[in-house]
Amino acid sequence: MVPLDYYLVLSAMIFAIGAIGVLVRRNLIVVLMSVELMLNAVNLTFIAFSRYLGSMQGQVVVVFVMAVAAAEAVIGLAIIISVFRHRRSLDPQEMQLLKW
Amino acid sequence: MDLSVILFFVLAGLLVMSSLMVVFLRNVVHCAMALVAALFLIAIFFLMLHAPMVGVLQVLVYAGAIMVLFLFVIMFLNPNTPEPRRKLWWGFGSLAALLFAGSLAALMTNGESADPMSVAEVFGSPEMLAKSLFTDFVLPFEIASVLLLVAIIGAVVLAKREP
Numbered sequence: 001m002v003p004l005d006y007y008l009v010l011s012a013m014i015f016a017i018g019a020i021g022v023l024v025r026r027n028l029i030v031v032l033m034s035v036e037l038m039l040n041a042v043n044l045t046f047i048a049f050s051r052y053l054g055s056m057q058g059q060v061v062v063v064f065v066m067a068v069a070a071a072e073a074v075i076g077l078a079i080i081i082s083v084f085r086h087r088r089s090l091d092p093q094e095m096q097l098l099k100w
Numbered sequence: 101m102d103l104s105v106i107l108f109f110v111l112a113g114l115l116v117m118s119s120l121m122v123v124f125l126r127n128v129v130h131c132a133m134a135l136v137a138a139l140f141l142i143a144i145f146f147l148m149l150h151a152p153m154v155g156v157l158q159v160l161v162y163a164g165a166i167m168v169l170f171l172f173v174i175m176f177l178n179p180n181t182p183e184p185r186r187k188l189w190w191g192f193g194s195l196a197a198l199l200f201a202g203s204l205a206a207l208m209t210n211g212e213s214a215d216p217m218s219v220a221e222v223f224g225s226p227e228m229l230a231k232s233l234f235t236d237f238v239l240p241f242e243i244a245s246v247l248l249l250v251a252i253i254g255a256v257v258l259a260k261r262e263p
Contacts, residue, residue, distance in 0.1 A: 002108045007145075010112045014119050014138075021123035029128055029174055033135050036166070037119055040142050043158075051149040051224070056232040059154050059224065063233065066161050067244040071251035073166050077173045078258035084177050085262075 007048035014041035028083070028090045032076045039069045104148070111148075115141040128174050132167060139163040150224035 014037060021034030043062045050058025084090060118141065121134035139162045146155035233241060 001102075002105055002148075006105075006108060006112070007149075010115065013116055017116070017119040017123055025123065027128060029170065029177075030123075030131050033122055033131055033170065036135065036162070037122055037138065040139065040162070043154075044142055044145055047146050047149045047151050047154060050151065054223065056224075056228050057236075059151050059229055060232050060237050062151075062154050063157065063229070064237075064240055064244055066157060067248060070161060070166055071247050073169060074251045074255045075258070077169060078255040080173060081177070081259045090177065 004048055004052045008045060011041040011044040011048070014038075014044070026091050026093060028080050028092055029077075031092065032073065032080070035076075036069060036073065039065060108148070111141055111144060115145075129171070132170050132174060135170075136163050136167050139167070150222070152224060153226040153229045154224075 018034045018036075018038035018041060021037065022031050025031050025034065043065055046058040046062045046065070050056065050062075080090065083095065087094065115138055118134045118138040122131050122138060125131050125134060139158060143155045143158040143163070146152075146158055
């Protein structure tokens with residue numbers, strides 16, 4: 001059986017890649033996709049712990065994370081559409097009206 | 101080295117590669133396709149970790165519904181000029197489809213399926229997930245349904261064309 005550490009290291013790597021995507025990309029849709037990647041890395045951790053601790057709670061939490069991620073994607077994409085209507089751009093750098 | 105460890109490393113390499121493609125590719129549609137690949141690979145990991153129900157949900161909800169929504173918004177917002185189609189990809193796609201059909205046919209013809217009752221109570225089965233979901237986690241379940249309703253209404257209100 002694959003040791004638990006391997007799964008933890010793998011999901012930490014995926015989470016880090018997603019965080020880099022959130023920080024460096026200049027396209028709102030790709031930023032949202034990177035957030036989905038981070039959520040999936042956390043899901044992988046939950047499932048791995050659920051398997052190695054022999055408890056079903058991790059899998060239930062993953063189902064809830066999927067529901068929340070679906071809601072987050074829907075609202076995020078609706079906001080992106082709304083912002084694009086106003087500014088004709090998807091660059092988060094240009095959305096600084098509230099920046100001091 | 102164990103066979104499952106080798107399988108883990110192959111899948112992990114593919115997963116890291118497709119995640120890097122999500123973050124660093126320039127074309128947004130290519131990013132979305134790489135994300136679909138990453139989600140499928142994570143679903144395979146779920147299957148390896150005895151979570152078949154969650155793996156199926158991952159493919160249906162994430163790689164299916166959410167990614168269709170992403171692609172819809174991508175094509176809605178920035179219609180790139182269509183690239184010229186390359187023959188190579190047609191060949192590659194047909195080859196992959198043929199391999200997939202061949203493996204499916206092999207499974208359907210000679211696969212003696214196990215007795216469903218014997219695998220019903222193993223760890224991670226849909227029954228165990230449902231028992232846990234509808235006994236210990238009933239309140240979060242109901243809250244999640246309210247959350248989804250709020251998300252539906254919010255998306256309609258946000259994306260509606262202003263009068």
